[in-house]
Amino acid sequence: MTSNNGNKNFSALTEQQMQLLSSTASSLSKEQLIWASGFLAGLAGSVSALPIPSSAQSVQNIATQATLTILYGSQTGNSKGVANSYKASALEKGFNCNLVSMSDYKPRQLKNETHLVVIVSTHGEGDAPDDAVELYEFLASKKAPKLPNLKFAVVGLGDTSYEFFCQTGKDFESRLLALGAKPIVERLDCDVDYEASVAAWAESLNAKLKDELVPVVSSQTASLNPAASAVSQSLYSKKKPFSATLNESLKITGRDSVKDIRHIEISLEDSGIAYQPGDALGVWFNNDEALVKRILAATSTKADDKVSLAGTQLSLMEALVSKLELTLSYPGFVKSYQAATEHAELGNLLSDKAALREYLSISQIVDIVEKYPAKIDAQSLVEALRPITPRLYSIASSQAEVEDEVHLTVAHIEYEINGQVNQGGASGFLSTRLQEGEKVNVYVENNDNFRLPADPNTPIIMIGPGTGIAPFRAFMQERDALEAEGKNWLFFGNPNFTQDFLYQTEWQGYLKSGLLSKISLAFSRDQAEKVYVQDRLRENGKEVFAWLEQGAHIYICGDAMRMAKDVETTLLALVAEHGNQSAAEAKQYVTNLRKSKRYQKDVY
Structure with missing residues (x-):
């Protein structure tokens, strides 16, 4: 191939190089992309021709102006998505922005902030998402500093179906106000359909900030972002889903089970979609x-x-x-x-x-x-009525094994009321109305709060009753493909052994091969006294604590309202008992697990 300048040695980027470049570009801010383009042009000997400030000038400009810090707390990824979207709009205005997950933010840094945006979801009974807990508790503590010089804005994400709608966002606002901070705009409380309201809020906030945050770069250079645009446009998303094909919908509970749980296989062929164990699949559906x-x-x-x-x-x-x-x-x-x-x-x-x-x-x-x-x-x-929203399902497969497929474990909701049969929206669509070979619109929702340890030798403890077993099937497929040597322990529960042991032969195969080190089962209706996963956790408390002391990561997936809370209560108790710790020390121990990302939850 010959380039326009006649250099016969020039060749286009290889596929691997293009993927690397796109991956790197998608992780950079607009300022970083502008600087990088100048750097690359400099290597090619043409930097003087570009209307881009030098790296030294850029650094100096950024250092001498106020920074807008955007903090997000997200359980399923929605708050992170809103935060990224708002950052993009702020960058278009030329504001110097710093986007940080609350889990990675040092709470004592608050006293140094001048302009702060808080975007946070609420789950359960008004609870803060896991990655926001430390900052949330810090703001309510005596350690929280006075913040008379801080200006802030809050977006709360929630669902009006729940009693404590956007409670975490309301709490953040009240605590910042109590510390002397001043609101820039009125707090925004978002229901499940929030795109339009967030866009209007962002426009209002940016208008208020334009006289306080001096633009970093000119409008001419701010528009130079072709790499990031190319990357973002190539990805499927909630607004731009992929039209996938249903390969299989198979009932995996017994004929006499009180539950109808389906194993769903969907083809992602030709999509280029990649996902990791721990991610969720967003599924759009039609009503019956x-x-x-x-x-x-x-x-x-x-x-x-x-x-x-x-x-x-x-x-x-x-x-x-x-x-x-x-x-x-x-x-x-x-x-x-x-x-x-x-x-x-x-x-x-x-x-x-x-x-x-x-x-x-x-x-x-x-x-x-x-x-x-x-x-x-x-x-x-x-x-x-409000617009239909896609349902998120924990992915039950690893691409290391299933390649261009994605598997789900779906509880088909169906019940009779007033002589009529009602079904769940997405579960009824996937389980009964959608036929094999038909299309379904899907996208991947990344969940960085639910990831396998980076070191494959690290032991893991997985607690997932019912359909909560889904991501752990993905974890095991991934570890099997990687030949990971870390120990794996599963806690699983359901009503009956003979009817409800989901993926039984797979788990028994992993146990036989040695990949699964231990399995603790709790079938609640197989004996007179009901037994749940938290009971098995309590019974094995000494060994569980020993695994934690060896560096194990612990994961919980499933019901947030009851199971997850009962498991955490049991975890605190076993740490106190077998670690010879007070209740306060045990709470700090578990908090430290969470802060170091060794205690992760995917709950709903």
């Missing part, structure tokens, strides 16, 4: 047409009624099937539906928040409109 017809009947609307969604005209049927959330209930729908229909009985329910929460916890949208039927125009119905 039979469910939609029930809603149409209860609201006296018609399938071909025309409605407008995000500026697009479509039929009500299409909107309800593919655009709007129908299987998760939330107070906002009840409030809007009642206002549009003036249903008196529903108004009484709205006045009792506790009763409303309890009712919504067991009811889908269809249950609400069938119990409180009323005529409503199609557009008002659409506006009362």
Whole structure:
């Protein structure tokens, strides 16, 4: 190949070189990309022709201006995504930005900050995400410094389906205010559909900051970011999913099981998608047409009624099937539906928040409109509902073994209420409505808070009852492929051994080969007294503590509301007992495990 300058020795980058360059570019900030482009051009002897400041000038400019620090606390990756998106908008304004996970941030650094953005999610019963716990607790402690010179903004991510909506964001704001910090803009509380509100908030915040944060680079050089743009545009995402193919949906619980759990295999062929053990798969789905017809009947609307969604005209049927959330209930729908229909009985329910929460916890949208039927125009119905959001499933495979496939372990939710059968939105779609060979839109949600140890010789303890076993199947496939020598111990539980031992032959094979060092099983209904994974953890407390003292990493996957809390309580107790520690010392021991990323949770 001959280049335009006639150099016959020039050749295009190899595929490996291109992947390396793209990987490096995607991890750099805009300022770093600009500096790197000048550096590379300098190596080629043409740096003088580029309108880019020298590295010395860039460093000096950055050092003499205020820095905007963006902190994120994220359990599933949404807050990290919002933080990255906001950083991009701030960089476009030329602000000097520093993006940091709360888990990597030194709390005492707060006293040195001038401008701070906090983006944090809430999970469970108003709990902070794991990577935010240390900073969250520090701000509430006597060690927290006064912050009279700090200006801040807070974004809370949550779900109005839950009682403690965006509680962690509210807590961060109240604690910063108590320390003397001053808000730049009003706190933003985000529901599951947050893209538009975050964009408006970012625009408002940047307008407030423009006179306080002097741009680092000119608008001309700030636009020079072709490498980062190329990388970002090549990746599939929540907004740009990949149209994958369902290869298999197989029930893996027994005929008499109280659970219907499916092993799902999806082809990613030709996508170039890469994922790591610990990541999740986002799955977009359509609602059941039979469910939609029930809603149409209860609201006296018609399938071909025309409605407008995000500026697009479509039929009500299409909107309800593919655009709007129908299987998760939330107070906002009840409030809007009642206002549009003036249903008196529903108004009484709205006045009792506790009763409303309890009712919504067991009811889908269809249950609400069938119990409180009323005529409503199609557009008002659409506006009362929120957009459909993809469901995240822990990935149950390693690409080291399955290559261009991705496997999931899905609990098919199906139950009868008022003589009608209800299904989960995504679980019903994957388990019964989507046929093998049909398409499903998916994307990978990275989870850097749930990763195997970098050293393959490090022992790991995995606690995952029910479908919580999914990421540990991926962990074992990965360690098997890498011929890792670290010990592996699984704690697994479900109702019955004969009906609910998920991937039984695989685990027995790993045990036989020696890859799995130990397995502790808790089948709750196989004896008179129910036994759970936390009971097995307690029984093996001495050995568990010994593994931890040997450097083991411990992982929990599954139910956040009950199981994960019970396991952590048991973990604290066994550390205190077998480590001869006080309750306070045991808590610090577990905190240190979390800080060193040796205690990780993937809970929902």
